[in-house]
Amino acid sequence: MEANETAGTQTLALVGPGRAGTTISLGLIEHGWTVVSVAGRAPDTASTTAAVACLGSRPALVSDAGKGAAVVIVATPDRAIESAARSVAASLEPGALVLHLAGSRGLDAFADLRAVRPDVRVGALHPLQSFPTAAIGLERLHGSWAAIAGDPQVEELARSLGLQTFTVPDSRRLQYHAAAVVASNHLVALLGQVERLASACDVPFDAFAPLVQSSVINAFGIGPALALTGPLVRGDLVTVEQHLATLDPGERDAYRSLAREVARLTGRRDRALDRLLDDVRHAASSGDQEG
Numbered sequence: 001m002e003a004n005e006t007a008g009t010q011t012l013a014l015v016g017p018g019r020a021g022t023t024i025s026l027g028l029i030e031h032g033w034t035v036v037s038v039a040g041r042a043p044d045t046a047s048t049t050a051a052v053a054c055l056g057s058r059p060a061l062v063s064d065a066g067k068g069a070a071v072v073i074v075a076t077p078d079r080a081i082e083s084a085a086r087s088v089a090a091s092l093e094p095g096a097l098v099l100h101l102a103g104s105r106g107l108d109a110f111a112d113l114r115a116v117r118p119d120v121r122v123g124a125l126h127p128l129q130s131f132p133t134a135a136i137g138l139e140r141l142h143g144s145w146a147a148i149a150g151d152p153q154v155e156e157l158a159r160s161l162g163l164q165t166f167t168v169p170d171s172r173r174l175q176y177h178a179a180a181v182v183a184s185n186h187l188v189a190l191l192g193q194v195e196r197l198a199s200a201c202d203v204p205f206d207a208f209a210p211l212v213q214s215s216v217i218n219a220f221g222i223g224p225a226l227a228l229t230g231p232l233v234r235g236d237l238v239t240v241e242q243h244l245a246t247l248d249p250g251e252r253d254a255y256r257s258l259a260r261e262v263a264r265l266t267g268r269r270d271r272a273l274d275r276l277l278d279d280v281r282h283a284a285s286s287g288d289q290e291g
Helices: 019-029 046-054 079-091 107-116 134-141 152-160 170-200 205-222 238-248 249-266 273-290
Strands: 010-015 035-039 070-075 097-100 123-125 144-152 164-167
Touching: 010 019, 019 035, 019 046, 019 070, 019 123, 019 134, 035 046, 046 144, 070 079, 070 205, 079 097, 079 107, 097 107, 097 152, 097 238, 123 152, 144 152, 144 170, 144 273, 152 164, 170 205, 238 249, 238 273, 249 273
Parallel strands: 010 035, 010 070, 070 097, 097 123, 144 164
Antiparallel strands: 123 144
């Protein structure tokens, strides 16, 4: 039985009123969906109240959130998906679609739910996008990619939001999520190092924006290996050695690790570089111990 036959046309409930869930819900509202309830840790928490106002909905207990909803979005932290699904299970309409937005979890997160409610459908939709606010996230949805799994309606929902889709088997979800973390958090952390190094020599951080942007464009346009420039590509180990010598000791680890990644991308085995990086590391370590 389809969810819309029992719960009304295009009705959804949100369990977990954070930025991701609110963003996806706002996107669906733009396509005619109605949010019938929002459930958080409690009906009167600040996050629930804010999401209720944003989505034009009503607060609910998690245990009641599924009533009248054709689709239930579980947008809790990854570790809380199972418990949220168990809590909402009894209130779900027959044939309802329950989906989560986590990158590290697949359909396995709904194993308990499927055991007690075999009459409902399940899925996963993880947008490969950052949502600093729901409003900004909504602007970024169209054209972004998303990992999907489960019921065919998940892809329909993703497409309606303007998302491009791909599938990842449950056995590869953690590898996929690790790639997403590197692409977002680790990249931002690297830019944090750029900001620190720029500040140390009184250069504006913004001055590096065109270089960073063109490097990213090149990496996706011609591939990371061909997009490489700089001293390692030219085999200029003297400059690399000078960089390491002038860097603050707290900045050397990141430089050294990523220099090895650059060397890997070039496809060359460079023992001189390995020796250089090891020598500097050991010298710095010895110096710290002597001091």
